[in-house]
Amino acid sequence: xxxxxxxxxxxxxxxxxxxxxxxxxxxxxxxxxxxxxxxxxxxxxxxxxxxxxxxxxxxxxxxxxxxxxxxxxxxxxxxxxxxxxxxxxxxxxxxxxxxxxxxxxxxxxxxxxxxxxxxxxxxxxxxxxxxxxxxxxxxxxxxxxxxxxxxxxxxxxxxxxxxxxxxxxxxxxxxxxxxxxxxxxxxxxxxxxxxxxxxxxxxxxxxxxxxxxxxxxxxxxxxxxxxxxxxxxxxxxxxxxxxxxxxxxxxxxxxxxxxxxxxxxxxxxxxxxxxxxxxxxxxxxxxxxxxxxxxxxxxxxxxxxxxxxxxxxxxxxxxxxxxxxxxxxxxxxxxxxxxxxxxxxxxxxxxxxxxxxxxxxxxxxxxxxxxxxxxxxxxxxxxxxxxxxxxxxxxxxxxxxxxx
Numbered sequence: 001x002x003x004x005x006x007x008x009x010x011x012x013x014x015x016x017x018x019x020x021x022x023x024x025x026x027x028x029x030x031x032x033x034x035x036x037x038x039x040x041x042x043x044x045x046x047x048x049x050x051x052x053x054x055x056x057x058x059x060x061x062x063x064x065x066x067x068x069x070x071x072x073x074x075x076x077x078x079x080x081x082x083x084x085x086x087x088x089x090x091x092x093x094x095x096x097x098x099x100x101x102x103x104x105x106x107x108x109x110x111x112x113x114x115x116x117x118x119x120x121x122x123x124x125x126x127x128x129x130x131x132x133x134x135x136x137x138x139x140x141x142x143x144x145x146x147x148x149x150x151x152x153x154x155x156x157x158x159x160x161x162x163x164x165x166x167x168x169x170x171x172x173x174x175x176x177x178x179x180x181x182x183x184x185x186x187x188x189x190x191x192x193x194x195x196x197x198x199x200x201x202x203x204x205x206x207x208x209x210x211x212x213x214x215x216x217x218x219x220x221x222x223x224x225x226x227x228x229x230x231x232x233x234x235x236x237x238x239x240x241x242x243x244x245x246x247x248x249x250x251x252x253x254x255x256x257x258x259x260x261x262x263x264x265x266x267x268x269x270x271x272x273x274x275x276x277x278x279x280x281x282x283x284x285x286x287x288x289x290x291x292x293x294x295x296x297x298x299x300x301x302x303x304x305x306x307x308x309x310x311x312x313x314x315x316x317x318x319x320x321x322x323x324x325x326x327x328x329x330x331x332x333x334x335x336x337x338x339x340x341x342x343x344x345x346x347x348x349x350x351x352x353x354x355x356x357x358x359x360x361x362x363x364x365x366x367x368x369x370x371x372x373x374x375x376x377x378x379x380x381x382x383x384x385x386x387x388x389x390x391x392x393x394x395x396x397x398x399x400x401x402x403x404x
Contacts, residue, residue, distance in 0.1 A: 113228020
């Protein structure tokens with residue numbers, strides 16, 4: 001998901017495929033290493049010998065950490081330099097580790113699929129940075145902001161990778177057994193419902209009832225984002241379908257109406273539309289998680305199931321479901337505050353004129369940072385015609401070019 005899913009999903013721009021996949025690769029590799037350290041200091045530090053213990057679950061959590069920065073990258077895709085991306089990732093990983101520690105350890109909210117910790121934080125972190133880096137003359141690169149047929153096909157590869165592996169993403173760190181099974185099933189059903197809703201809404205609001213590839217590439221994934229927090233809860237199949245249905249509508253309408261509104265009136269230039277795919281569905285996921293947690297009961301989960309699902313042990317053994325719902329809501333607020341506040345802070349740093357960011361007329365183009373093969377369209381065609389009459393007998397004809 002991290003390298004292929006996110007990378008190829010961002011290849012929709014006609015002249016920025018190298019930057020989409022290549023810079024995604026760069027910041028993911030860098031972020032994984034920094035995340036192991038940052039999360040290790042908060043979660044895996046052995047105080048007896050001062051060493052960070054690393055296992056498979058640490059690698060998974062590092063992937064989650066990087067996902068938040070890749071989401072933020074989507075908001076500034078094509079408008080920043082590789083150095084700016086590394087700075088964005090350096091601070092983003094640090095903020096993520098602190099935010100995650102506060103939400104999961106101090107507040108004790110549950111967020112198996114990362115609707116709050118990953119998607120809400122990453123979405124608003126990227127949007128705040130994009131707001132700080134607003135380019136009033138970005139229309140100078142408007143010729144490169146669109147897609148072409150083959151770039152949309154490549155982006156669809158990323159969509160399918162993300163769609164297929166999202167159930168494993170949401171269930172990876174849940175408790176083995178019932179919780180993990182519920183997480184995979186709930187995610188799968190929510191994703192399926194989102195696809196149908198997205199297709200219907202896209203066709204309904206487009207001219208002549210046709211589908212928009214932007215909606216199919218992105219909004220079809222919104223259900224997986226929104227079901228993340230409540231994935232391991234007893235959301236029930238109908239609940240998952242409702243979440244997917246609602247997110248398909250909200251995300252698709254966001255691409256149609258909200259993204260242009262944000263650019264025109266709020267000065268937020270969201271290249272990939274992460275507000276519609278990650279930020280809004282992430283907030284919805286946090287709300288769904290709070291409601292589902294508050295409605296939990298021993299009669300539904302069983303005594304042991306309730307303890308395992310919400311980790312009602314140790315200092316939290318006296319926590320009841322209603323209070324847990326409040327803690328979930330508090331965690332969502334923390335994620336939004338860290339995303340917006342951290343994004344504004346990092347955006348101020350990225351505005352410094354030392355990072356080599358592209359000019360307004362060079363945005364969304366691989367040319368400034370990559371060796372790009374010569375465009376086939378710029379090579380004059382060599383016209384060659386086969387002489388099909390060669391080595392054939394020519395029949396006599398009464399036709400002549402001579403004029404009398």
